[in-house]
Amino acid sequence: MTRPKILGLTGSIGMGKSAVAAMLRDLGVPVFDADAAVHELQGPGGALLDEIEAAFPGTTGPQGVDRAKLGAAVFGNREALVRLESIVHPAVGAMRRAFLKDNAKAPLVVFDIPLLYEKGGHEGLDAVAVVSAPADVQRERVLARPGMTTEKFEQILSLQVPDAEKRVRADFVIDTGVSLEETGAEVERIVRALGPL
Structure with a gap:
C-alpha cells in the first residue's frame, strides 16, 4: 500500500514555524500539529483530563488542564515529566x-x-525541514510575546537542540529571517521536491 511522503517540520521557539505551517496548508498540504493535538487532549472535555487529574491531583478543572499548575507539578521533576509524557x-x-x-x-x-x-x-x-532565523530575529520575536522574560527564553533555549545543530541534521532549512515572499517560495520549492502540487 502506498502512503504519502511524510515531512517533519520543526524549529526552535520564535523561528516562524507556525507561519510556515500555514504556508504549507495554503499549498494544500495536510499538516498534523502535535501542539494542537495536545491542547485538544488537555482542553475542556479533553480525553486525557481524568488520567492527568489522577496522576497530578488538582491540575485540571472545567477549562481543562491548568497549564501553570501542571507545569509546576512536572518542572524540574524528571520522574513526573516522564509520567506525564507516558499519558500524552x-x-x-x-x-x-x-x-x-x-x-x-x-x-x-x-x-x-x-x-x-x-x-x-x-x-x-521521509525528510525533515527546520525553520530557522538569525538569533537576533528569534530573540526579538520571542521577547515580544506576552509574559515572556529573558530568563524564560534562556530556559526554553537550554532545553532545545541548538538551531545550528538542527540546521545540520535537517534535509531542508527554511529561512524566516527574509521576506514572507522569499520564505513562501522556499516552502513551495520543498513541496515540489517532495510531491506534486
Missing part, C-alpha cells in the same frame, strides 16, 4: 495515525513537531 505521547500518536489514515491519498503530509530532535520524533519520516 500515546494519545498524540493515535491521533497522528488517524490523521495519516484520513490523508492516505495525499502525495505529501507534514508532521509539525516542535521537539522533533529533542524527543526522537524523526523516525519514520
